[in-house]
Amino acid sequence: MKTQSLSLRESTIWHAFKESAQMVLTWLAHDVAEATDLSEADFDVLSQLMDPGARDLRQQALAQSLGWHKARLSHHLSRMESRDLVVRRPLSGRIVIVNITKHGRDAYTSARPVHAASIRRSLLGQLTKHDIDSVLSIYARLRALSRE
Amino acid sequence: MKTQSLSLRESTIWHAFKESAQMVLTWLAHDVAEATDLSEADFDVLSQLMDPGARDLRQQALAQSLGWHKARLSHHLSRMESRDLVVRRPLSGRIVIVNITKHGRDAYTSARPVHAASIRRSLLGQLTKHDIDSVLSIYARLRALSRE
């Protein structure tokens, strides 16, 4: 028989987990936005498109590798296209190809070091080897949970 | 001299950290929304208002304890008020008092066990004692970073 609400200890852990992620993500968004006008979502999309192994990506494949729903990607690409970061090119029939533009490439290239530095400072630099093991194994367990 | 982008190892850690939080939050939102029509933000607000030590909370104090900006809270309370979860009552002059309604109390009461169960299943149940130490100490270090 479980209690109805979290104990003090439990909610402390939950709060720590949740706030930790939120802090790092907020700092990252600020750092990157300050230097480059890209959101983290923009960065993730461009990052996929910069992968040399992924030339002429179909939109569905892109959504797949980002772990995004198709509608989210479609909306996001519309906004990115209007900012000249990306171009959509209809292929045969219902298939759409996504390409990064020169401006997108430049934006990504200047954002990348800022992105890396921010993550190193706010997260990676704070983790002991011990913590890293925990982070990786928590992730592995959650992935397993999601496949049940 | 640091490299410009994250190493494979570094981005694996970053990805694990980010996705772990996202998974847990997504599951929680689904579980709670399925059972009760409350978002996590709603739940957090109601949780503060249910605290017996916090009767007749001023809006500013509420924002403070939630760690929210005043505009966010104002918008959110407008939506919650239109759903009869909460009532705003002007006090003297420019001060506004926030109260939870009966409906808000009921919603919170039925959401709480679902919320607790979801967090236990998706997060707390996955953590070793080892992991818990890491989660708490990472949080402590990030908090310290944020005060620099």
Next chain:
DNA sequence: AAAGATTGATGCATCAATCTTC
């Protein structure tokens, strides 16, 4: 002017509905 709060604009995430081509 400053404190307490609201408003409007914009971008983002999610869901359901739709359109188009096979």
Next chain:
DNA sequence: GAAGATTGATGCATCAATCTTT
């Protein structure tokens, strides 16, 4: 009809601008 994608609606977060009372 089903796959690939778009659209519209809604709720949420953030920022800047505004309003009101002191």
